Amino acid sequence: MxxxxxxxxxxxxxxxxxxxxxxxxxxxxxxxxxxxxKTRLTxxxxxxxxxxxxxxxxxxxxxxxxxxxAGKQLKEELSLLEADNAIIEEKFMGQLKRVPNMxxxxxxIGATEDENVVSKTVGAPTVFDxxxxxxxxxxxxxxxxxxxxxxxxxxxxFAYLKGxxxxxxxxxxxxxxxxxxxETFLQDVITKNNVTASSKPFIPVLPPLMIRTExxxxxxxxxxxxxxxxxxxxxxxxxxxxxxxxxxxHANEILAESELPIRYLGYATSFRREAGTYGKDMEGMFRxxxxxxxxxxxxxxxxxxxxxxxxxxAIQEEIMTLLGIPYRVLTKCTADIGKPNAQGIxxxxxxxxxxxxxxxxxxxxxxxxxxxxxxxxxxxxxxKPQLVHTNDGTALPLSRGPIAIIENYQTAEGDVVIPEVLRxxxxxxxxx
RNA sequence: GGAGAGGUGCAAGAGCGGUUGAAUUGGCUUGUCUCGAAAACAAGUGUGCCUUUACGGGUACCGAGGGUUCGAAUCCCUCCCUCUCCA
Numbered sequence: 047m048x049x050x051x052x053x054x055x056x057x058x059x060x061x062x063x064x065x066x067x068x069x070x071x072x073x074x075x076x077x078x079x080x081x082x083x084k085t086r087l088t089x090x091x092x093x094x095x096x097x098x099x100x101x102x103x104x105x106x107x108x109x110x111x112x113x114x115x116a117g118k119q120l121k122e123e124l125s126l127l128e129a130d131n132a133i134i135e136e137k138f139m140g141q142l143k144r145v146p147n148m149x150x151x152x153x154x155i156g157a158t159e160d161e162n163v164v165s166k167t168v169g170a171p172t173v174f175d176x177x178x179x180x181x182x183x184x185x186x187x188x189x190x191x192x193x194x195x196x197x198x199x200x201x202x203x204f205a206y207l208k209g210x211x212x213x214x215x216x217x218x219x220x221x222x223x224x225x226x227x228x229e230t231f232l233q234d235v236i237t238k239n240n241v242t243a244s245s246k247p248f249i250p251v252l253p254p255l256m257i258r259t260e261x262x263x264x265x266x267x268x269x270x271x272x273x274x275x276x277x278x279x280x281x282x283x284x285x286x287x288x289x290x291x292x293x294x295x296h297a298n299e300i301l302a303e304s305e306l307p308i309r310y311l312g313y314a315t316s317f318r319r320e321a322g323t324y325g326k327d328m329e330g331m332f333r334x335x336x337x338x339x340x341x342x343x344x345x346x347x348x349x350x351x352x353x354x355x356x357x358x359x360a361i362q363e364e365i366m367t368l369l370g371i372p373y374r375v376l377t378k379c380t381a382d383i384g385k386p387n388a389q390g391i392x393x394x395x396x397x398x399x400x401x402x403x404x405x406x407x408x409x410x411x412x413x414x415x416x417x418x419x420x421x422x423x424x425x426x427x428x429x430k431p432q433l434v435h436t437n438d439g440t441a442l443p444l445s446r447g448p449i450a451i452i453e454n455y456q457t458a459e460g461d462v463v464i465p466e467v468l469r470x471x472x473x474x475x476x477x478x
Numbered sequence: 479g480g481a482g483a484g485g486u487g488c489a490a491g492a493g494c495g496g497u498u499g500a501a502u503u504g505g506c507u508u509g510u511c512u513c514g515a516a517a518a519c520a521a522g523u524g525u526g527c528c529u530u531u532a533c534g535g536g537u538a539c540c541g542a543g544g545g546u547u548c549g550a551a552u553c554c555c556u557c558c559c560u561c562u563c564c565a
Contacts, residue, residue, distance in 0.1 A: 087528065091537045098537090101496060101549040109496095109548055117548025258558095260542095281558090300525080421526090431525080 156379025169372030180399035182330030217471035248311035288312030288341035340441035351435030358439035372396035409439035
């Protein structure tokens with residue numbers, strides 16, 4: 047949620063930036079509602095003051111009939127005003143929640159994701175002396191992927207992963223977890239990329255995979271609900287990314303400045319209904335209803351926020367480089383960064399089987415947009431608590447990560463060479 | 479799932495329906511003392527919103543949401559969470 051004070055002070059700017067992100071907001075209506083609720087709130091507080099005054103003056107004596115009558119009168123006026131204000135308040139919050147976070151100044155303005163800017167390309171598309179296969183072909187031939195039986199059991203966009211593909215997945219998890227919880231690795235990334243951030247390691251976390259409506263909404267990740275799985279008869283949803291359950295972890299807490307940044311590496315199975323993607327990416331395991339993911343989440347001071355974002359991207363790149371996967375980095379434009387984002391980066395891996403770059407990672411910087419509703423704050427010295435800044439980023443998606451490995455490391459025989467860094471986690475095997 | 483006991487400030491822990499935003503103790507901060515520290519003593523120590531140049535003032539918050547009452551941390555209802563026992 048955006049700061050209402052900021053909107054009051056900069057109505058035109060907010061309208062303009064919201065439009066750039068493709069969000070329709072009616073700032074004049076919002077501000078009118080804001081003014082209305084303020085007037086009523088003043089009246090309500092005055093009535094409450096009078097009520098408290100009378101109650102306080104009575105102490106232990108019995109009130110007279112006149113005092114009771116006066117009190118009743120006050121109560122009635124108050125409840126009318128309060129009911130009236132509740133309606134306005136609800137409308138106001140509805141409007142306020144629709145206002146997206148303001149994009150940072152250097153976010154390119156664009157109307158669709160096609161206007162994302164490729165800021166960097168690392169490595170060249172892998173060269174083969176044979177026609178590279180799609181990962182689905184390789185995985186199915188190896189018996190690693192069984193979607194037919196998964197469809198029988200759970201429907202489309204599900205899969206049984208089996209055999210060496212599963213081992214590969216666990217190897218990747220181990221590898222990434224080792225790196226991100228290693229201070230030396232982080233220091234190295236920081237130095238190489240000239241980032242100003244601490245080398246505090248990420249704490250591995252296995253989070254709950256379900257989240258309450260209230261917190262999901264506060265994270266601003268519940269919408270569109272069509273893409274979420276709701277648990278029947280419970281006030282719970284299956285999370286769509288570990289970010290959702292990690293970012294909300296410290297809601298309603300005031301953290302000590304010395305604790306920040308708090309960095310988590312969450313491993314979680316993520317669930318998405320993929321509404322509106324019928325027929326898209328049906329081959330293989332590129333787009334599934336359920337996929338495992340290693341996700342970074344950082345809660346930091348406002349001052350640290352932007353550097354945390356840069357660090358997260360640098361880590362993503364370093365991991366891709368270590369895995370030897372060609373990739374490119376996209377600076378997402380205003381239309382694509384997402385509602386709570388101030389800025390966002392995508393990383394796309396080269397997939398020879400699709401002869402294209404495809405999204406594997408995202409890094410989101412939300413400034414205080416999420417923490418305002420979560421009320422996750424930090425106390426710095428004597429000053430009033432401030433809202434923390436939140437960052438998240440994919441450490442490695444499991445299915446798209448393995449897909450990139452399978453396709454880039456495939457051999458003419460249909461085997462897959464194991465990237466060197468993963469071999470220690472695969473019992474020293476060099477190919478599968 | 480059933481029966482019971484609970485959820486109060488940084489922590490422990492009081493709180494006959496009415497000067498209780500909340501006793502007390504501890505913690506923490508500051509001051510006195512000291513060469514310094516400890517001890518002792520004194521004062522201070524929540525958050526949101528509205529208002530104020532400022533000092534301050536108002537209001538709300540005792541798990542969450544409703545209700546009863548002139549008046550609710552205290553009574554009632556629903557839900558969430560913790561503990562004990564049973565299944």
